[in-house]
Amino acid sequence: MGRHPTWPIHLALVAVSFVMLVPFYWVLKTSVTGENIFSYPPSVVPRDVNLFYYVDVWYYIPFVRFLFNSVAVSAIAVVSNVVFNALAAYALTRRFPGRKWVILLFLSCMMIPFQATIIPAYLITQKLGLLNTHLGLALPLCSTIVCIFVYKASFEAVPRSLIDAARIDGVPDWQIIFRIMLPLSKPAIATNVILSFIWSWNSFLWPLIVTRDKAMQTLPLGLSTFLSYLENTTGALYAFCVMVLVPGIVLFLLAQREFIQGLTSGATKG
Amino acid sequence: MFQLIRTKRHRELALVALFLVPSLAIFTLYRIVPLFWNLGLSFTEWSPFKPAKFAGLYHYEEMLFYDDVFWTALWNTVVFMASAPIAIALALAVAMLVNGDIRGRNVYRAIVFLSYPLMTVAVGIIWRWLFDGKVGLINYVLRGLGLTEKGISFLDSFEWAMASVVVAAIWQVIGFFMIILLTGLQSIPRNLHEAAAIDGAGAWQRFRRVTLPLLRPSIFLCLVIGIINSFTSFDLIYVMTGGGPANATELLITYVYRAGFVKNQFDYAAALTVALFVFFLGLTWIANRASGGDAGAVETGE
Numbered sequence: 001m002g003r004h005p006t007w008p009i010h011l012a013l014v015a016v017s018f019v020m021l022v023p024f025y026w027v028l029k030t031s032v033t034g035e036n037i038f039s040y041p042p043s044v045v046p047r048d049v050n051l052f053y054y055v056d057v058w059y060y061i062p063f064v065r066f067l068f069n070s071v072a073v074s075a076i077a078v079v080s081n082v083v084f085n086a087l088a089a090y091a092l093t094r095r096f097p098g099r100k101w102v103i104l105l106f107l108s109c110m111m112i113p114f115q116a117t118i119i120p121a122y123l124i125t126q127k128l129g130l131l132n133t134h135l136g137l138a139l140p141l142c143s144t145i146v147c148i149f150v151y152k153a154s155f156e157a158v159p160r161s162l163i164d165a166a167r168i169d170g171v172p173d174w175q176i177i178f179r180i181m182l183p184l185s186k187p188a189i190a191t192n193v194i195l196s197f198i199w200s201w202n203s204f205l206w207p208l209i210v211t212r213d214k215a216m217q218t219l220p221l222g223l224s225t226f227l228s229y230l231e232n233t234t235g236a237l238y239a240f241c242v243m244v245l246v247p248g249i250v251l252f253l254l255a256q257r258e259f260i261q262g263l264t265s266g267a268t269k270g
Numbered sequence: 271m272f273q274l275i276r277t278k279r280h281r282e283l284a285l286v287a288l289f290l291v292p293s294l295a296i297f298t299l300y301r302i303v304p305l306f307w308n309l310g311l312s313f314t315e316w317s318p319f320k321p322a323k324f325a326g327l328y329h330y331e332e333m334l335f336y337d338d339v340f341w342t343a344l345w346n347t348v349v350f351m352a353s354a355p356i357a358i359a360l361a362l363a364v365a366m367l368v369n370g371d372i373r374g375r376n377v378y379r380a381i382v383f384l385s386y387p388l389m390t391v392a393v394g395i396i397w398r399w400l401f402d403g404k405v406g407l408i409n410y411v412l413r414g415l416g417l418t419e420k421g422i423s424f425l426d427s428f429e430w431a432m433a434s435v436v437v438a439a440i441w442q443v444i445g446f447f448m449i450i451l452l453t454g455l456q457s458i459p460r461n462l463h464e465a466a467a468i469d470g471a472g473a474w475q476r477f478r479r480v481t482l483p484l485l486r487p488s489i490f491l492c493l494v495i496g497i498i499n500s501f502t503s504f505d506l507i508y509v510m511t512g513g514g515p516a517n518a519t520e521l522l523i524t525y526v527y528r529a530g531f532v533k534n535q536f537d538y539a540a541a542l543t544v545a546l547f548v549f550f551l552g553l554t555w556i557a558n559r560a561s562g563g564d565a566g567a568v569e570t571g572e
Contacts, residue, residue, distance in 0.1 A: 087289035117304035
């Protein structure tokens with residue numbers, strides 16, 4: 001291996017990276033110039049860089065409102081996943097009658113894709129009076145089975161003696177979770193946060209069904225509505241895309257390792 | 271005394287079982303109840319403001335014998351699924367490239383993976399525009415290469431729409447497959463390759479006889495994810511084509527949405543959902559069987 005020159009590999013990888021990055025570059029360029037829309041042929045390097053389209057997005061659509069809705073829904077989903085899943089996972093590490101059945105139930109629930117339940121899920125949310133609310137938007141995502149198993153695996157790795165000692169000292173179970181288990185399970189918490197954040201932040205079908213008015217739309221929904229009445233005719237659409245994508249990209253770059261680990265453990269366990 | 275310990279322990283366990291309540295409530299409300307409600311709904315004639323009436327197999331008859339769109343959507347779902355092996359092959363190639371001892375491999379990995387966690391709606395809008403007939407980058411390149419005179423409106427064309435959507439889907443998922451396959455590659459012991467090389471196996475033979483067989487679990491995992499994606503890729507289709515032109519990109523999931531929430535035929539959409547679910551379960555079961563039962567398996571810790 002060592003004797004072979006590595007430049008062909010680099011060449012291939014640069015080509016792959018190029019294909020993966022060009023869409024981002026093109027969208028960024030259009031969002032600051034708009035020139036591919038009005039002039040042909042397009043130039044590769046941006047000319048006349050300006051932020052007009054960003055200003056448009058900020059003022060002509062309730063961007064801040066959409067952002068607030070997205071943040072609210074994701075916050076509800078992330079916090080309840082971190083807490084509820086930890087509780088459930090801890091319960092599953094204890095032997096109690098019927099434990100096997102609960103695990104079996106969880107595993108079979110995992111085989112039901114959420115998309116296969118949208119009609120009754122909508123009717124249930126309606127009956128609960130939660131249509132068009134942040135809670136209604138977040139509720140189906142508030143606990144996820146994959147994340148419970150991620151916690152469970154991590155809790156099982158905590159030394160038994162530590163838990164037994166705490167129990168003998170009379171520490172109640174909920175304190176064992178929050179004082180002992182969670183501080184020792186930081187990677188599992190990270191996985192929970194990242195998965196529930198990505199799922200709720202990117203969620204589209206559910207908000208599309210559940211929201212009624214514009215004031216409750218989340219970012220992906222606002223983006224698609226914007227597309228439906230503007231078509232491709234303005235750079236503002238792409239400025240909007242960039243504004244929506246940037247938080248995700250920044251988060252990814254900051255916590256790359258956790259992202260990749262979290263998403264793959266989400267898949268291998270799900 | 272023993273009695274006391276027993277009741278104390280029971281009380282403790284009851285408390286622990288309480289910890290399951292929030293999660294169980296959510297799964298009951300949004301997985302289990304909907305599953306059965308949906309099944310019931312598919313046998314009734316019902317719309318939001320009318321009383322329900324038992325309809326027997328009426329919706330299923332309609333779906334199977336009179337609804338061409340259902341069969342188109344089913345076929346498209348299969349086509350979408352069939353793109354998974356292409357994505358896996360490409361991802362495997364990239365994974366093998368970044369598995370080597372080369373400088374900057376983490377940067378390459380990050381670049382390839384970057385598209386996966388991003389919002390699919392935005393990804394769809396970007397690709398919709400790259401594919402645009404007049405000002406799209408792809409047409410610009412094709413024209414520059416002299417492959418086409420006037421631009422192809424990929425997403426409006428009956429022949430190209432599905433392929434275009436599939437390209438966008440592959441672009442988004444490839445980094446994810448790459449990471450899964452990379453994990454698989456790294457679990458192959460190095461000395462296996464060395465032993466095969468000493469025995470005179472060429473690079474291609476080593477790939478076929480050592481790498482591929484040992485990668486089987488990872489490849490099957492990717493395949494299962496590909497199957498799941500073909501049933502859940504609503505966002506991309508909705509934004510890029512809306513299921514058109516003339517249902518050319520209609521998947522089962524987009525059709526369920528359209529029947530239920532655009533045409534307000536909740537009962538019929540429920541029957542479609544049942545078909546989707548049965549098809550999904552059947553496929554994942556087959557995939558699981560074919561892989562020897564460990565693709566996507568969860569260790570229950572029993």
